[in-house]
Amino acid sequence: MISYCGEIHQKDHWKFHKDICKVISDIMKERGVSHLYENLCIIDPKKWKAKREETRQTVESRMSRPTILEEVEMFRYPRACFVCHEAKQENLRNCPGCSLASFCRDHPSSYLHDKNCATIKKSHEFETEIDPRSGLITKVVSKIVANTPTKIPRSIREFIDSSFKWNESLPACMQFYLAEYLTIPLSIFNAFEKLKNPSKTEESPSKMVVHLRGINRRYVFTNSWEALLHMMPNLNNLLVVITDQSDDMRMEATLCSKCTSKKKKLLMEGVGVHYLEYLKADSYR
Structure with a gap:
């Protein structure tokens, strides 16, 4: 659900992440999956959106605090297939053009993404170049x-x-x-x-x-x-x-x-x- 650039930052952030990490880990063990959204394969956008919010609320209900912005975004924008939203990480590859979208083996590309890929890449480059x-x-x-x-x-x-x-x-x-x-x-x-x-x-x-x-x-x-x-x-x-x-x-x-x-x-x-x-x-x- 979350990634770090290295072990140092992971350890630095652990005091803020450990409570939600435990809740997510417990839920994955209960479901027998390696990712909260694994095996969902929901293509319908509205159902996919509803499922993400339902998952966030489930996690939040098990914690003693509300989810903060960065955690909310973690649930809203997971690394999942752009088409079917499969989230099993070993089955995903990043778009070779912009690297900001991922695709599974059954859906290697998408016309909807392809027509916007160059614009997304240009915007990302602009964001990273201008500090x-x-x-x-x-x-x-x-x-x-x-x-x-x-x-x-x-x-x-x-x-x-x-x-x-x-x-x-x-x-x-x-x-x-x-x-x-x-x-x-x-x-x-x-x-x-x-x-x-x-x-x-x-x-x-x-x-x-x-x-x-x-x-x-x-x-x-x-x-x-x-x-x-x-x-x-x-x-x-x-x-x-x-x-x-x-x-x-x-x-x-x-x-x-x-x-x-x-x-x-x-x-x-x-x-x-x-x-x-x-x-x-x-x-x-």
Whole structure:
């Protein structure tokens, strides 16, 4: 059900994975299979989706906690045949084109996948080649105009065109990538703008805590959140908490010189529990 790049990371993650691993192992022993989805061979998409959810709920009912995001995705996107969803691993091979789909011996290919394979491969290569640590986000955020436009942008593209001072054009592919990282903070800013523009008044908060549930960490732990510090002048302290993670972590972002001189802070926390549990925890903020 789950793979690791090596023994070191497997051991590091064991404290978070061991409870669900035991439950899954017990169920497989009871069923006499080597994989939870083995021998199902459900071709109908709706039935396959229902079976995955039923399996997740069965596992969750045997644990003392809800399944977190990464575990939910483990049940939703198992390595199984693209056509019949057979999950016996020794009978599967990865697509030689994109490596992101698998096929069994009885179904070596699929027209539905073949027509999209090149696009999937290109998207995957783009994701792996462009790293958020490359400095793109920091560069973009530093170029945000402090005084936001009077007209609320209707899209990410309009925001980029109206709120950034570019000396050179931004490639379309970079705009797509940038949108993934700016969508959540810009949505929050847009909500404030619609509330009679409190970001431009004394009513604008000096401190803010944002709770996010089930969001991929890669889209949260970036300096894209610094955009709020730029666009909301009164905001000095911003804490972003994301629950349903595989582990706990906390980091303070390195801000631009302007924010640093004003002693602004941007903190990001990953919480390894379900959001409902976090609401009851002593660490709730």
